[in-house]
Amino acid sequence: MFSTLFFKPFRPLSGVSIASVAIGFISVLGMAGALPAATQPYSGPLFDAHLHYNEEAWNGQTGPHPLSDVLARMKRNNVKAVVANSRPNDGTRALADARDETRVAGVTVIPFVRLYRNRADYDNWFRDESIYEMVQAELARGTGSGPYRGLGEFHLYDSANANGVVAKKLMTLAEDKGLAVLAHVDDVAIDLLMANTPSRGQKMRLIWAHTGIGGASAERVDALFGRYPLLMGELSYRPGLTCEGGRLCPEWRALVLKYPTRFMVGSDTWVNQRWLYYDELMQSYRTWLGDLPAEVARNIAWANGASLFGLK
Numbered sequence: 001m002f003s004t005l006f007f008k009p010f011r012p013l014s015g016v017s018i019a020s021v022a023i024g025f026i027s028v029l030g031m032a033g034a035l036p037a038a039t040q041p042y043s044g045p046l047f048d049a050h051l052h053y054n055e056e057a058w059n060g061q062t063g064p065h066p067l068s069d070v071l072a073r074m075k076r077n078n079v080k081a082v083v084a085n086s087r088p089n090d091g092t093r094a095l096a097d098a099r100d101e102t103r104v105a106g107v108t109v110i111p112f113v114r115l116y117r118n119r120a121d122y123d124n125w126f127r128d129e130s131i132y133e134m135v136q137a138e139l140a141r142g143t144g145s146g147p148y149r150g151l152g153e154f155h156l157y158d159s160a161n162a163n164g165v166v167a168k169k170l171m172t173l174a175e176d177k178g179l180a181v182l183a184h185v186d187d188v189a190i191d192l193l194m195a196n197t198p199s200r201g202q203k204m205r206l207i208w209a210h211t212g213i214g215g216a217s218a219e220r221v222d223a224l225f226g227r228y229p230l231l232m233g234e235l236s237y238r239p240g241l242t243c244e245g246g247r248l249c250p251e252w253r254a255l256v257l258k259y260p261t262r263f264m265v266g267s268d269t270w271v272n273q274r275w276l277y278y279d280e281l282m283q284s285y286r287t288w289l290g291d292l293p294a295e296v297a298r299n300i301a302w303a304n305g306a307s308l309f310g311l312k
């Protein structure tokens with residue numbers, strides 16, 4: 001089961017409030033000049049740092065979202081690279097092996113090994129030796145787009161499980177092999193996971209999925225970013241991120257301006273409904289990105305992810 005702390009709505013956060021945005025806009029009109037003029041949405045390339053291609057989307061034969069569908073969604077949104085991971089890993093391999101189709105769509109696939117063969121693994125991976133063996137077998141096998149570049153997404157619903165025997169082994173493996181990890185965890189677990197790496201977090205490329213879906217404060221995120229130089233924040237579902245007009249709330253605007261090389265955006269297509277809203281999700285990112293200095297917007301939209309994985 002998923003705790004309410006980790007509940008995720010299907011729709012994009014800012015997409016649900018089109019009506020309230022419209023109402024807000026009308027009230028802004030009545031306050032002549034109270035807000036600066038609306039800026040143009042960011043129009044450059046996007047790096048989707050949190051993409052799933054799970055078996056219910058397409059299992060290789062049937063499903064509502066075959067390769068042609070998901071690649072068309074990426075292409076029309078100018079998504080040029082994706083961190084792909086899926087339950088089970090066949091979905092990731094389907095994307096990564098489709099060299100011709102992804103090249104035509106202009107999408108670079110960066111494959112991650114997901115730790116889940118099925119839903120039962122969500123609650124047990126951190127102590128299940130067979131997961132460690134599965135990860136090693138996947139790493140040895142690789143993909144049609146080359147070696148896996150990371151591990152995850154994985155979840156910890158109880159942060160103490162960051163100290164599970166297999167969680168510890170996987171963090172050591174990731175750092176030793178130069179793999180990134182995509183972790184859906186709370187702020188306490190960030191410290192625990194980092195403590196379990198050989199460098200005690202100083203060389204660990206940990207992408208914090210949602211930058212704390214439970215709502216860790218901006219001050220807490222700031223402190224963790226200060227402590228771990230390669231910690232990155234992925235911003236899907238992040239509570240409190242956007243305010244009026246779909247723009248960043250003040251404390252988040254300050255945070256991304258303080259750490260312009262540390263944040264990324266992602267779709268988190270964890271259920272098929274997220275594929276249906278892929279366009280709206282990317283558009284909602286473009287809205288707030290457009291309100292940032294151009295270089296910061298391009299970093300968060302594209303360059304931070306691209307440089308993390310050595311893309312041009």
Ligand SMILES: [Zn+2]
Binds near residue numbers: 050052153209269270
């Ligand atoms: Zn996810």
